Amino acid sequence: MKKNVLSSKQTAILKFIKQFIESKPYPPSIRDIKNGCGLSSTSVVDYNLKILEEKNYLKRDTSVSRGIYLEAQKHVSSLIETSDPDTTINQIELDDLEFENRGDSRTITIPFLGYIAAGEPLSIPPSDKWNSNEFDSVEIPAFLQKGKNDLFALKVKGDSMIDALVTEGDIIIMEQTTQAQPGDMVAAWLNDNEEVTLKYFQIKNDKVILRPANPTMSPIEIPANKVSIQGKIVGLIRSLS
Amino acid sequence: MKKNVLSSKQTAILKFIKQFIESKPYPPSIRDIKNGCGLSSTSVVDYNLKILEEKNYLKRDTSVSRGIYLEAQKHVSSLIETSDPDTTINQIELDDLEFENRGDSRTITIPFLGYIAAGEPLSIPPSDKWNSNEFDSVEIPAFLQKGKNDLFALKVKGDSMIDALVTEGDIIIMEQTTQAQPGDMVAAWLNDNEEVTLKYFQIKNDKVILRPANPTMSPIEIPANKVSIQGKIVGLIRSLS
DNA sequence: CTAGAATTAGAACATTTGTACTGAAAAGAG
DNA sequence: CTCTTTTCAGTACAAATGTTCTAATTCTAG
Numbered sequence: 001m002k003k004n005v006l007s008s009k010q011t012a013i014l015k016f017i018k019q020f021i022e023s024k025p026y027p028p029s030i031r032d033i034k035n036g037c038g039l040s041s042t043s044v045v046d047y048n049l050k051i052l053e054e055k056n057y058l059k060r061d062t063s064v065s066r067g068i069y070l071e072a073q074k075h076v077s078s079l080i081e082t083s084d085p086d087t088t089i090n091q092i093e094l095d096d097l098e099f100e101n102r103g104d105s106r107t108i109t110i111p112f113l114g115y116i117a118a119g120e121p122l123s124i125p126p127s128d129k130w131n132s133n134e135f136d137s138v139e140i141p142a143f144l145q146k147g148k149n150d151l152f153a154l155k156v157k158g159d160s161m162i163d164a165l166v167t168e169g170d171i172i173i174m175e176q177t178t179q180a181q182p183g184d185m186v187a188a189w190l191n192d193n194e195e196v197t198l199k200y201f202q203i204k205n206d207k208v209i210l211r212p213a214n215p216t217m218s219p220i221e222i223p224a225n226k227v228s229i230q231g232k233i234v235g236l237i238r239s240l241s
Numbered sequence: 242m243k244k245n246v247l248s249s250k251q252t253a254i255l256k257f258i259k260q261f262i263e264s265k266p267y268p269p270s271i272r273d274i275k276n277g278c279g280l281s282s283t284s285v286v287d288y289n290l291k292i293l294e295e296k297n298y299l300k301r302d303t304s305v306s307r308g309i310y311l312e313a314q315k316h317v318s319s320l321i322e323t324s325d326p327d328t329t330i331n332q333i334e335l336d337d338l339e340f341e342n343r344g345d346s347r348t349i350t351i352p353f354l355g356y357i358a359a360g361e362p363l364s365i366p367p368s369d370k371w372n373s374n375e376f377d378s379v380e381i382p383a384f385l386q387k388g389k390n391d392l393f394a395l396k397v398k399g400d401s402m403i404d405a406l407v408t409e410g411d412i413i414i415m416e417q418t419t420q421a422q423p424g425d426m427v428a429a430w431l432n433d434n435e436e437v438t439l440k441y442f443q444i445k446n447d448k449v450i451l452r453p454a455n456p457t458m459s460p461i462e463i464p465a466n467k468v469s470i471q472g473k474i475v476g477l478i479r480s481l482s
Numbered sequence: 483c484t485a486g487a488a489t490t491a492g493a494a495c496a497t498t499t500g501t502a503c504t505g506a507a508a509a510g511a512g
Numbered sequence: 513c514t515c516t517t518t519t520c521a522g523t524a525c526a527a528a529t530g531t532t533c534t535a536a537t538t539c540t541a542g
Binding site for chain 1: 305306380384408425
Binding site for chain 4: 029030031042043046062063064065066067
């Protein structure tokens, strides 16, 4: 039986990683963590990193040096069940920050945070940094907002999401959230396939059903702990020509 | 004497680094850059990185793998924009520069003229009446316009255009025209089937080829006199949730 | 206490990654 | 053209970094 609580060493590692990433433009190496946390061996770091990865506190790109990063999302299963307070250490604090409505109420400006592609995990910076001018921004019609907060935009790379009626170059508008209601279209990370997919979200018993927008294609059914919700899709803008 | 302009290779490297950092949670390695920019040797990357560092386009932490980061994002993009226009940058699209319109981003208002459905012909009022109060209007991001005139919006009814990656409720932005260039996505009226369809337009001999946006579906080939072009699709807005 | 599990320590090893060196090719300058 | 400077290609090597292994140690349920 696996413990559901993190050891003090593991929380220390998580905190160190978070702090490191915030203060430097690259992630820490194993030995950075070893020294930063006063650990005795790289193998201890590796050992604990594997546990943290298993519990979805962070992800690692294998065969990429410094390929370590924090998941900005919570586990679906921990949301459906009662969420464990110990599992909130690396959660990103979400200020309820509103975007400025410059005069015209029919338009809002949201940050453009990067790209979404099949094989690559989404790495969404903490929302309290969205207003810094590191990021580009996109103007979108206000009717897409519908009272949502923490909206951001991503550009789609590749045709892997074509069964969601989404194609190369589309700009998708997402709401950052780890919770989804049945019927929402979500961006979901599939642990096994290691990919992001856009599907309609439903729950059946303790399983998650992901249904493509294209009704001619079949839904997939996955155990809740194999999926993590990255956000809700609230809209899409496509520029042809 | 050192040139004050960046070579095409150097702008490509800069652009790649920017894109890489935006899409991944760690900076690129020398070899990532080499492959991403189609360069032949790590030494070429190193050579150019040194120049870029010298000119203050980026910084490097020595003795740290992937210890590379851009000095100032704004600086970079503005210089890429003004660098040699005849230098083509391979492998990397510069089109995400279109998002760097912060400060002076705009929207435009276009008339909402009604619905588009498979079985019904489009009845578009003459454009000099669009500004009258009979019509609703929609605010759209200015970057969808791209110099087009006579834009209007229609709402999609039914799922008949799903092979164009368009579904019920989508708002499509069209330019009124009866002419189309090969490669345009058009709204075409098919005389025989008596329906409107959205397809990519091409010409082969005296026949018209209409190609679905979904690459897994087959194009159709029709004599030119059986088709009439109703307009070009310049964009699409989808509101989920 | 005791057996099994979890954790740690240390080291060796494998891979990734940065850097240096050579000579060749290309580009300019006169 | 010749000479110089810049840029490139290929390779080799060294440093940084990730991974694995074994045995010791600590922890924990019973």
